[in-house]
Each structure stands twice: as structure tokens, then as C-alpha cells.
Amino acid sequence: MISEQTIGRDYRYWRPRLLLSMVVGYAAFYLTRKSVSFVLPAMQLDLDLSKSDIGLLGTLFYLSYGLSKFVAGLWHDRRGARWFMGAGLLATGILNILFAFGSNLPMLLVIWTLNGFFQGWGWPPCARLLTHWYSRNERGFWWGCWNTSINLGGAAVPLISALMALWYGWQASLFVSGTIGIIIGIWLCRSLSGTPQEMGLPSVGVWRHDPLEMRQEQLSPPMPQWQMFRSTVLQNPMVWLLGVSYVLVYLIRIALNDWGNIWLSESHGVNLLSANATVMLFEMGGLLGALFAGWGSDLLFRGQRGPMILLFALGLFVSVAALWLSPVHHYALLAVCFFAIGFFVFGPQMLIGLAAVECSHKQAAGSVTGFLGLFAYLGAALAGWPLSQVIERYGWSGMFALLTVAAALIGFLLMPLLMAGISAQDRSVGAMDPAVTLPQDT
Amino acid sequence: MSRAWRHQLLSLFIVFAWGLTWLALWTISFYLTDNGQQATLLLPQGVHLALLILLHRRYWPALFIPVIGLLIWLWLQQLMTEPVMLLSPLLSAIPALLVQHYWHRFTLYWQRLSLLMAAITGDALLHTLVLTPFLSSSASQTLLAAFTGGVVLTPFVYLIYEYLRQQHLESLLAQETPNPPLRTSLLIWCSLFFIIGVGAQMVVSPEIERLLLIVVFLPNVVMAYKFGWQGGVLAALLGSMMITIARQIGSGFNGLMEMELFLSTQALLGIGLGIAISRQQHLANNLHRYRQRLEVELQARRELMEQLVHTEEDTRKDLARELHDEIGQNITAIQIQSMLVKRTASGDATVLAAEQINQLAQRIHHSTRHLLRQLRPPVLDEISLDKALHHLIQEFAFDERGITCHFHYDLPGQPASDPVVFTLYRLVQELLNNICKHADAHKVEIALTQQAHGVRLEVKDDGIGFSGSTHTGHGLQGIAERIRALGGDLQLESQSGTRVIVNLPTLFQQTQG
Numbered sequence: 001m002i003s004e005q006t007i008g009r010d011y012r013y014w015r016p017r018l019l020l021s022m023v024v025g026y027a028a029f030y031l032t033r034k035s036v037s038f039v040l041p042a043m044q045l046d047l048d049l050s051k052s053d054i055g056l057l058g059t060l061f062y063l064s065y066g067l068s069k070f071v072a073g074l075w076h077d078r079r080g081a082r083w084f085m086g087a088g089l090l091a092t093g094i095l096n097i098l099f100a101f102g103s104n105l106p107m108l109l110v111i112w113t114l115n116g117f118f119q120g121w122g123w124p125p126c127a128r129l130l131t132h133w134y135s136r137n138e139r140g141f142w143w144g145c146w147n148t149s150i151n152l153g154g155a156a157v158p159l160i161s162a163l164m165a166l167w168y169g170w171q172a173s174l175f176v177s178g179t180i181g182i183i184i185g186i187w188l189c190r191s192l193s194g195t196p197q198e199m200g201l202p203s204v205g206v207w208r209h210d211p212l213e214m215r216q217e218q219l220s221p222p223m224p225q226w227q228m229f230r231s232t233v234l235q236n237p238m239v240w241l242l243g244v245s246y247v248l249v250y251l252i253r254i255a256l257n258d259w260g261n262i263w264l265s266e267s268h269g270v271n272l273l274s275a276n277a278t279v280m281l282f283e284m285g286g287l288l289g290a291l292f293a294g295w296g297s298d299l300l301f302r303g304q305r306g307p308m309i310l311l312f313a314l315g316l317f318v319s320v321a322a323l324w325l326s327p328v329h330h331y332a333l334l335a336v337c338f339f340a341i342g343f344f345v346f347g348p349q350m351l352i353g354l355a356a357v358e359c360s361h362k363q364a365a366g367s368v369t370g371f372l373g374l375f376a377y378l379g380a381a382l383a384g385w386p387l388s389q390v391i392e393r394y395g396w397s398g399m400f401a402l403l404t405v406a407a408a409l410i411g412f413l414l415m416p417l418l419m420a421g422i423s424a425q426d427r428s429v430g431a432m433d434p435a436v437t438l439p440q441d442t
Numbered sequence: 443m444s445r446a447w448r449h450q451l452l453s454l455f456i457v458f459a460w461g462l463t464w465l466a467l468w469t470i471s472f473y474l475t476d477n478g479q480q481a482t483l484l485l486p487q488g489v490h491l492a493l494l495i496l497l498h499r500r501y502w503p504a505l506f507i508p509v510i511g512l513l514i515w516l517w518l519q520q521l522m523t524e525p526v527m528l529l530s531p532l533l534s535a536i537p538a539l540l541v542q543h544y545w546h547r548f549t550l551y552w553q554r555l556s557l558l559m560a561a562i563t564g565d566a567l568l569h570t571l572v573l574t575p576f577l578s579s580s581a582s583q584t585l586l587a588a589f590t591g592g593v594v595l596t597p598f599v600y601l602i603y604e605y606l607r608q609q610h611l612e613s614l615l616a617q618e619t620p621n622p623p624l625r626t627s628l629l630i631w632c633s634l635f636f637i638i639g640v641g642a643q644m645v646v647s648p649e650i651e652r653l654l655l656i657v658v659f660l661p662n663v664v665m666a667y668k669f670g671w672q673g674g675v676l677a678a679l680l681g682s683m684m685i686t687i688a689r690q691i692g693s694g695f696n697g698l699m700e701m702e703l704f705l706s707t708q709a710l711l712g713i714g715l716g717i718a719i720s721r722q723q724h725l726a727n728n729l730h731r732y733r734q735r736l737e738v739e740l741q742a743r744r745e746l747m748e749q750l751v752h753t754e755e756d757t758r759k760d761l762a763r764e765l766h767d768e769i770g771q772n773i774t775a776i777q778i779q780s781m782l783v784k785r786t787a788s789g790d791a792t793v794l795a796a797e798q799i800n801q802l803a804q805r806i807h808h809s810t811r812h813l814l815r816q817l818r819p820p821v822l823d824e825i826s827l828d829k830a831l832h833h834l835i836q837e838f839a840f841d842e843r844g845i846t847c848h849f850h851y852d853l854p855g856q857p858a859s860d861p862v863v864f865t866l867y868r869l870v871q872e873l874l875n876n877i878c879k880h881a882d883a884h885k886v887e888i889a890l891t892q893q894a895h896g897v898r899l900e901v902k903d904d905g906i907g908f909s910g911s912t913h914t915g916h917g918l919q920g921i922a923e924r925i926r927a928l929g930g931d932l933q934l935e936s937q938s939g940t941r942v943i944v945n946l947p948t949l950f951q952q953t954q955g
Binding site for chain 1: 448451452455458459462463465466467469470472473519521602605606
């Protein structure tokens, strides 16, 4: 039996370090994943690719990424190997360098699909560590901090890529991100740990005295993996509902991320550097949004994620509509709209994953995030080739109409929760004290 | 985290989220109106007013700062030409303050919605009065823009706020349900109406003006009817979106004013109907609750009465046994002793005294026996109800009085509960007593039959009936009370004779008693 002090010291030692490793590691994943999108405008010219070629590249990548995330989630929940994330990062770094030497389309497609497969090794370990090392009433904050790695990666990539592409050509930018991936991957293999239980510590709910966390732990008895997956993920209506909204969230996020700079440079004549800077603004907004969403749901709603998702979904709908309808030749307003969408899209992007992990089995964290990843990258795949078809047929306004409808649907999917909630409240208020409510009503 | 920190962070969050939402709403309004001033009044105004009313006053700076900052920015960017619009957010503070003053006195949703409506109207009027002299657009345009934005968005913000507040207040116990119930019906209705609406617009856009009435007003009515004020508010918002789309796709409306008028009308209809129906549902719920409570009370009263009857019967039984065992034996002993004294007595006086003692003892014996019979008919302890009733009827000696009496007994067994048996016995006794004393009858019929879950007793005579109910006597009154306590009922008919029908619920003993 370890003393209370030792436990506290160990927890306090590991938690910030783990967060740092995960943030840096995931940002590096992001670097090796997004490295291509930001040099696409240059690559498009060099290799003579069409819009639907680019769309196909994206769709295949996201499909393999989504599938791999799901499989990796299942596998990692059972085995929980420490080196998993680092190994994945190492592989994607190598593939990035290989991609730079690719000259024809089929070869590029194969390499990039493989890259998608190894990219899937990033998230499940993070989800697993985040659920086991941080408890319910503070997880929003920690998860939000971790989520900033996406935005940090997303903001750093366009700068690095654009500068490298500008100075040394697009191959150099891929080469640099690949090298960074390899180095951080090797470092990551050594710096991550297992769950607190694997380190001989009590669970985080016990350490933090968090009743909600302990409740979830109680509701998560050990069971066979397939049964666990079936009962807490497949037969859980909340997970499905969250999954469907996730498709839409990702459709919007990836659409703006991947097509945003092309749209800006095509229809507004913005140069590559400022187009990427606008997309960076999108990531900045996302960073703030994820932090506020996570922290707000902890503090305002005591660890409930649903209400916060709803708030952000409403904001998202309004801001996507605004970007669509904004006066065309007003760059400042467009930039603010990009920031606003970033702010409102990364709240749900982060909270939906978090909510899904928290409404299922504790040991299934990797599986459920992987399962959601299927949905997410279905949405992302939709933002690839299918969206390029929409753009070719109906123009940019067609794409924005579609995105606005998607944003409205996110809020719409959450409406049943809202109605059930309020009518329940009406009943409970009435049942508690009819003597008070009746005279006022008559 | 300390209070001050919490407040700071929340304010920061409001500044960001509200600022971005405000700008987005302004951009959409700008697209609709093509006028920076009108855009400020249309959509952003409704949400701004709702937030001012709903949020605590310490967050007001966080609401004002981004709006005023953005207004200045828009003015600098030449997207908005009149700097007087900077006054607008501050003007809204006046109705918001007034409504906040009354907010906590009215707790019911419909009262609060009405307060919000009043605030919207007041806000729109105030804006018109103050801003019109400085603006190029007409007074009616300003009024309509502010009112439309308010009536479409303010109730919706209130709906969202109510939901969030309830989530916030939900205690740990209420969180025990990991999967909140999903109400799919609303989702289906909403999407159905919306799809039909948009589809209709796509297909028959030239004639949309006439169709809009059905496509927009019908969902309003149905949603309000099905889901109360929540449905009404939601339908109003969806309807507004549909109308806006209609205006952009086809050329359904002649101008902005006409569309705004249409928007406000349908929103008012949806919300008003929703309020009315919600209130009706609330009243119906209250009524239902009171009825249930009354039923529970009645049930409790009946149980209490039944217990009373049982207790009374038990007490009587104990008393009767005591009387029988103790007093009976002692009286017999006294009689024997007095007999002995009489035999061995020497003087006349002693013999006389002994005889008197004997007589007194005899009298006490008689009165005790009478008392015993009244307390608890002794026959019932020894013989079955069937025989006891036969015995009772014989005691009345109807034949000697020239009365024909029919007794019909048809029960599968002895009633299982003692109080029922005794009540039936006493009831027959009391009724026959009445008939003998008052009825002047020639024919009496008594029938005891089985019915569903109980027995039915019918006593009929062809006497003079009741001249007045006061004559029925306290005896019958008391018995009627007992019958009700045992869950039965008693009916009295007085037409050409008297007819008494009693139903008593009971079970029957399986063995023939």
C-alpha cells in the first residue's frame, strides 16, 4: 500500500508531463498529416493535378485514417502498449519524406493512404490516457488543453509549409515535417506511461474524490471486449447521436481547413501566404474555442457536455451562414468570420469526443473514440471528393449552402435532448409544489 | 477557483462568444436588409435584449463591450454609416432593467414570455422614438426591424436559456440517468415540416405566396398543439427561416417590410398559441394532480373506517367473553348460594332475603344475556350465518303476526371476514325490527345472493314505506356508515313498500360453514 502523499506526488508528477508529451506528440502528428494540404496549391501546378484528384487524395486518406483509428482504438484498449503512439508518429514521418519523392498520382495515393493508416495510431492512446489520468469534473479543462495541440499543429503547419514552399519548393516542406515527425516519434516512445493502475496507483476518481468519476468506474465492470463494445458503444443511442453530429462537425471543419485557402485565393484573389494566414486565424479561433468549451462545461455545467455542445452548435450555424452571406469584397469581415467558425467548430469537435468517452465504458475509451473517428472521417471524406463535385457543379455558394445546412442539423440533432429536458422540468416543478403554482396560474 | 476568477473567465467567454455571434448575426441581417443600421436592429437586437434580461447584471459589461466595440469597428470600416447606432445597445438596457425588476415576481413560463414580449415591444418603440430623427430610413422601418428581430429570436434565446439553467441546476441525483430520454417525435415533425416547406418552395416558387400560408402557419399550429410553448417558439424560428429562404429563392415578397410583417405575424401566432396550449396543459395537469390526491385521501379514509369497524368488533368480542365468563359464572354461583341459604334457613326473614337475592341474580342474568346478545349475537359464534339468520327470523315470529316471510339464502359459503358476517346479521336484525315496529307490512322477502366479489342483500316489504327519512332511526344510519366503511353501499327505495339493497365486498370461505 502506497501512502497518500506518494500517490499525490506521483499524480502531480505525471499529469503535466503526460499532457505535454501528448500535446507535442499530437501536434507532430498533425504536422505530418496536414503538411500536404497547405502546399497543395503549389503542388497542383507542379504535378498538374485537377480538383477531383485533390479530392480523391483527401477522401482516400480520411477513409483509411478513420478506419485505422477505429481498429487501433479496439486493439489499443486491449493491449495498451506504451510505444504505440510513438511508433505511429515515426512511421508517418518516414512516409512524409517518401511522399516528397512521389512523382505520379497512383504512387502518391498509395503513400498517402498508408500515411492515413499510421495517423490513426495517434488518437486512441491520447483518449485512453486522458480518461484515466484526469477525472470527470476537470477533464474538460485538460482535454481542452490537449485539444489545443490540434490548433497549434494546425497553426504551425501553414506557416512552416508556406515558408518552406516559398523558399525551397514544396518537397522541402514535406521533408522538414517528416524529419520533425521522426525525431518526436522516437522521443515519444520513451516518454508516455500506462494508466495509473498499471503504474500501481489508485484510480483518478479515488484520488480526486470525484463522485461522478467513481460512478462511471463503478458502472464499468471488467467484461470481454466485444461485449463491452456492443453494450456500451453500439447499443448506446447517445453515442450514435453524437456520432451523427460528429460527421457534420467534421464536414465543416475539414471543408474550411482544406478548401478555405483555395476558396480565398480563387474567389478573392488572396495570395498563398495570406490565405494560409487566414486559415491560421481559423486555428487560433479553434484554440480559444476548445479551451473555453472544455473549461466552460466543467465550470458551468458540472462536467456535462451536452449543453455546451448545443451553445456552440448554435453559434456555428450563425457564423457559417454569415461567412456564406458576407459581403464579398470585404476581407476583414471574412477573416473575422473564419475566426468565428474556428471558435465555434472546435468546441463541439472536442466536446463530442469527450462526451462519448464519458457516456460509455471506462475501458472502452480508445474504442469509442475510434468508433467516433469512423464518423468523423466519414465527414472528412465527404469534405474531399464529394464536396469537390458539389463545388464543380454548383460553385462556392453551393458548398456554403451545404455547410450551413450541416451546421443547422448539428443543433437540430440536439433538440430532442432540449425538449425532453424542459418538459421534465415542468413536471418536476409542478409536482413539487402545486399549491404554490396553482393560485398564480388561475 | 475563486469567485472573482470565475466571474472574469465567464465574462471573457461571453465577450468572445457573444461578440462573434453578434457579428455573424449582423452579417446575415446585412445580407437581408442591405443597410448597416437596419441590420443592427434586426437579428442582433433580439438576442442582445434577451441576454440583457436573462443574464445577471454583473455580466452586462461583458455584453456591452463587444457590441459597442464591433459597432465602432463597423463604422470605421464604412459598413455602417450612422454613428448614432452606438446608442442602440444602451437604449435596450432601459426595457431590460424594467423587465428584470418584475422578472422574479412572475415564475411561470407564460408570464415570463409575456414579459419578454412586452420588453420587445417597448424596446422597438424606444428605438423608433429616439433614433428616427437621426436615421435616413422611415420610422415604420425601424420599428418593424426591431420588433421582428425581437419576436423571432428573443423567445428562442429564452428557451435555450431555460434548458441550460435546468442542466446547471440538475443535481448529482438527477444525473443518475446516463442517457437522457431522446424525444424523436419532435425531430421527425420538425424535419418533415421543414423539408416539405423547402421542397414546396423549390418546386412551385412562383406561387409561393399563397402556399406559404399553409407551409408556415400549419406547422406553427401543429407544433404548438403538440409541444406547447417550446414547440411554438421553435416552429416560429423555423418558419422565419423558411420565409427568409422563400424570399431569397423566389421573389415572393414585394419588399423587406412585407417580409418582416409576415415574419412577425407568424412568430406571434406560433408563440401565442404555444403559450395558450401550454397553459391549458398546465391547468389540466394541476386538476389531474388534485384528483389523484383526493383519491388517495378517500382511500385512506376508507381504510381508517374499516379499521375502526374491526377494532369495534374486537372490543365487543372481548367484552362479551369477559361478561360471559366472569359475570355469568358468578351469578350462577350466587344463585346456588342463595338456594343453599334458603334450604338451611331457620327464619322467614332469611328465606325471604334469599329469595330476593335469587330473583335479583336472575334479573342480572337476564340483563346480562340481553347485553351479550346486543354486543355480539352469541348464535354466530356457534352456528353458520345461514342458520343464525333462520333462527333470527323465527324469533320475530312473523306467522303469529300474520306476516308471510320468505327467506332465500344462496351463498357458496360463509363470508370470510367476521365484520361482514356480523354486519349482515345486525342489518337483517335492524331491518326486521323496523318492519315489525313501523311498516305495517303483510309480506317480507329477504334474499342473500352472491355477486361479483361480494354479497348482495335485498330486503323487501309491502308496508307503508318511509314517511320521512328521519324515521329510519339511528340504528340504520349507523349500519349504513359501517357498510360504507367495509367498502359496500346501501340503497333505500320507498315505493309501495320499502326495498333495501346492500352490496358488500367480501371473499368466501371454501369450506361450507
